[in-house]
Amino acid sequence: MTAFGHPFKQSASDTRLVTATGSGLVADNRLAVSPERLAEESPGVLQLPGADGGSARSVAVRLVPAAGVPADVVVVPAVLVQEHRVLPDENWKLAAADARIPAVLELELPPGPSLDEAATMLKGAPLLCGHVFEQGHDTAPEAWIDVAGTLFRVRQCLDHGGQVLRGLLQVAQETRIVLFAPGERSGVDIVVLADCSASMSIEDIPAAARDGGGWLTRLRPGAADATVSRMNALKEALRSMIDARMRYDGVGTRFALVRFDHDNESAFPSRWGMEEVSDARSVQQLREAVSLLKFNANSGTDIGKALHRAGELLHRYGVPGNERLVVLVSDGANWAPLPDERSGESLSGTQDPVSLMEDLHAGLDIRLHTVGISDEKLFDRWWQAQRDHPNWRPQAHPSMIPNHQMLGELATVAGGDRQRVGGLEVLEQYFAELGDGVAREVGRPLRPRLPALQLSAEQLAAEGRRRAGADxxxxxxxxxxxxxxxxxxxxxxxxxxxxxxxxxxxxxxxxxxxxxxxxxxxxxxxxxxxxxxxxxxxxxxxxxxxxxxxxxxxxxxxxxxxxxxxxxxxxxxxxxxxxxxxxxxxxxxxxxxxxxxxxxxxxxxxxxxxxxxxxxxxxxxxxxxxxxxxxxxxxxxxxxxxxxxxxxxxxxxxxxxxxxxxxxxxxxxx
Structure with a gap:
């Protein structure tokens, strides 16, 4: 951000803009500045006067020190000058700025390349790491990233907690790149594992959080603090997925819904297998299967066994060439980490779900999304509201409390593109997005390899003399x-x-x-x-x-x-x-x-x-x-x-x- 201890700032009053064309360091939104003014690469903002007396405009830029650039010169791409109508002598200002680094950058598959081709393109992009952009502001509601001449739209950026990031952002080596294919372009085989254990009966999901208050209308009037059970929240979210996926015709999608607790059974189709959801009959059968989901009041949770069943279904019944995806929806309440004294034991595959999922991902290219229902804050709020219950205790039984630690570990080892945790809004948003398309984890960007500046020191000096001679x-x-x-x-x-x-x-x-x-x-x-x-x-x-x-x-x-x-x-x-x-x-x-x-x-x-x-x-x-x-x-x-x-x-x-x-x-x- 600084050059030898001083904040980096340049403006039209003391700096000349020199444009560069063709391939090289100065392209896209990369600007070359003097090493005398900026010691190391930095995100920045180019501020421009508003058109016709309107409000000022800002452009996110990547500032790169380059040898040979004079202290009173900034080299800018000609394309940027044309797009934003930058005039060399107008009252522009350039400054280094702080940018947040997203943990997840989700890009949309552009028209043209297939999902595999686009993923390969992103994996090999030498200039993606370090790219600076602005996302989510009124002046820049959405951003596009140029990768080797192909434009990718930024769908969203998330921090490590899964919260949406807005403002000035910069891609870093720790950023995970996710590629989203809209529903009309993505064939995907999906197995949804629905937790139906006893803890899913707990009513700690705020109904009022749902847009439109749909759940409130089914409860007693005036219940501002009304809640619904985790199971009902899951069912409502699954209906959102069905509605979203049905908007796309001609997309090969096979589906299975598996209910699980200590055991598992097929909810859709009626017998073990997978079925394409494409006509009115199959859609209605899936809706009915969702409606019939219910919790088992006397059961625990065996996630490992459920994952094993999902892997078997995708291997035996999936369509060749389709994405293979398991969506695990659970509160994780009955799971506890292996104690230290048992850490050396040899466990079967279903007893160690994380190792099992790692094998399924490596051997069968099966990916996993995890959706955690409820969280500790939602549960604690609900638990404190039960004080008048005769069996209430200050400390709830561990089997009731949401525990998403293993869900996160599973997503990490299985190429999981998303881990979501929360209430009804989070569930509905996730499943609606799943219906709209499929996301694939691409990985982390390559180390940046910046090309050389396309203008020589002699050319820059000649440009300076020419500009200085102007009246x-x-x-x-x-x-x-x-x-x-x-x-x-x-x-x-x-x-x-x-x-x-x-x-x-x-x-x-x-x-x-x-x-x-x-x-x-x-x-x-x-x-x-x-x-x-x-x-x-x-x-x-x-x-x-x-x-x-x-x-x-x-x-x-x-x-x-x-x-x-x-x-x-x-x-x-x-x-x-x-x-x-x-x-x-x-x-x-x-x-x-x-x-x-x-x-x-x-x-x-x-x-x-x-x-x-x-x-x-x-x-x-x-x-x-x-x-x-x-x-x-x-x-x-x-x-x-x-x-x-x-x-x-x-x-x-x-x-x-x-x-x-x-x-x-x-x-x-x-």
Whole structure:
């Protein structure tokens, strides 16, 4: 965050922005700064003034010290400059900032690659570790991460406790990457293990936490502190999963629901196996199976035996190529860790669920999600409310208290992408997401391997000399003229939409507007600027106004136009200057037949610069030509706006007169 003990900060007042294109260190949102200003890599924020006087904008960036960058220079990607309309001389500020590191980064599978291909892409991404982004703010409600040219949407970021993270975030080596495939693209075989032991009868799940109060309507009115049993919460959440999964047609999904306590049995399908849930009959059977789930009042919990059964089902009945997923839903209340005095004993597979699940994951590629029902806080709140019960004791029996320690261990060894713990809202959210798709653990990102800076020290020094030689007054005049031309362009569009029912210009692209702001230094820079200016002010002009002559070369009649007065500004020779220059510089005009057109282009250049053919490196001449063209454009567009505005006002007066006549007639006036 600091450079030799000082906070890192740079701004337009003391720093020059230099843009870089192509592959290299400076790309995406990576900025190169001087090692004299920043000792080590850091997250950062680029603050920009708001557009049209609006609130300030912020862009999350990754600050990387790079040898050869002068202390008064920051090298930024040209793409970032274009996307966010960064102007080198505007009041921007750059500062290092603290970023939180997510324990889990969940990305959405983009269109195109398969789940396997996308997972491989993420595993081999050398620039993912260290990436900085902003997530969940009003100004940045969602983030996208570019991995080798493929954009992945960030679905959510979680801390180690499973809580959602928002704000400035940075991917680190300890971050677990999870890839989520939406339901319409994911075939998955799912075995849900539903804990039906005696502890699932405890009513410590707050009903009021559910959106809409659906559970409260089934309980006594006015019970603000009403609760439901762990079993009923599980059943409601399973219904959410069924509803979500049914939104997707044509996805191969086989399903099994197994109820377990000290033993286990199939709840769906009716006999041991798995069944595709795809039609009304199978959906109804699954709903009925969920409704019939109930706890066993005299039973404990054997998670190991249930996991063994789930592995057998997926191995024997799963669809080749589908994801294999076990979802274990339990309060974990009857489980206790092995005491130290028994830690050396040899246990059977079902007695050691963690080792069993590790084997299932390694041998059969079966993954596990664990969902812990209730937690110690929810239980303690419920237990304290039972004080009036005659058998109440200050310390509840351990078999009643939720214990999710083993659930976490199971998820860790079995590629578990999520471990959720909590009440009804947590359960419903998890199962709704499971219905919407499937998540796969990708792993942790590679160590960052940053490429070299694509600009040499000599290029950076030359850029500094060029910028230093620019006239500040000319730069200010340039900015004012560009904004004046763009403002007149917008006014014409609004007025023509009001008068003619459509804007006279098509919308300008953000990168075109950014390029329009750039002052050129030579002929190459001018022709690049000319191409964008032509698109904005000529190519996207309404066809009826673009050409004052017909195909035979004869002048067109202004009466053909919806508003004939518009011929005055738009068919003015100054409006065709961009067209003449574009054809001259961007097309082969050496043939004799183009002599007159070339002479016209030369006359345009001479009128603005005093020279017919400025030298390619004559910065002053090319900038003077830019200024002259923009002055003419702004003046002509203001004239067009006045014509349109007066026409709208005249129409308004006519409409008012028309609406007055019936009023007079209704009062008896002839």
């Amino acid at each position: 500040p007054r000319q730069r200010r005049e340039w900015r004012v003229l560009v904004e004046a031309a763009l403002n007149a362009h917008s006014m014409v569009c609004r007025a023509s939409e009001a008068r003619l029912g459509k804007p006279l210009f098509g919308a300008a692209r953000p990168h075109e507007i950014t390029r329009l702001h750039e002052q050129c230094d030579n002929l190459a820079g001018f022709t690049a600027w000319l191409a964008e200016a032509y698109k904005i002010f000529n190519e996207r002009l309404d066809d009826s106004l673009r050409r004052p002559f017909d195909r035979t070369g004869n002048p067109r009649n202004p009466e053909e136009l919806p508003l004939p007065q518009l011929a005055v500004p738009f068919w003015n020779p100054r409006m065709s200057q961009l067209h003449e220059l574009r054809n001259y510089f961007l097309h082969d005009r050496d043939q004799k037949e183009y002599t007159n057109q070339n002479r016209n282009a030369g006359e345009v250049i001479r009128r603005h610069t005093g020279k017919y053919a400025p030298h390619d490196d004559d910065t002053e001449a090319w900038r003077t030509l830019q200024l002259g063209l923009l002055r003419d454009l702004a003046a002509l567009l203001r004239e067009a706006h006045t014509i349109l505005d007066e026409a709208v006002a005249a129409e308004r007066v006519t409409e008012e007169r028309v609406t007055e006549e019936p009023l007079l007639m209704s009062q008896g006036w002839e």
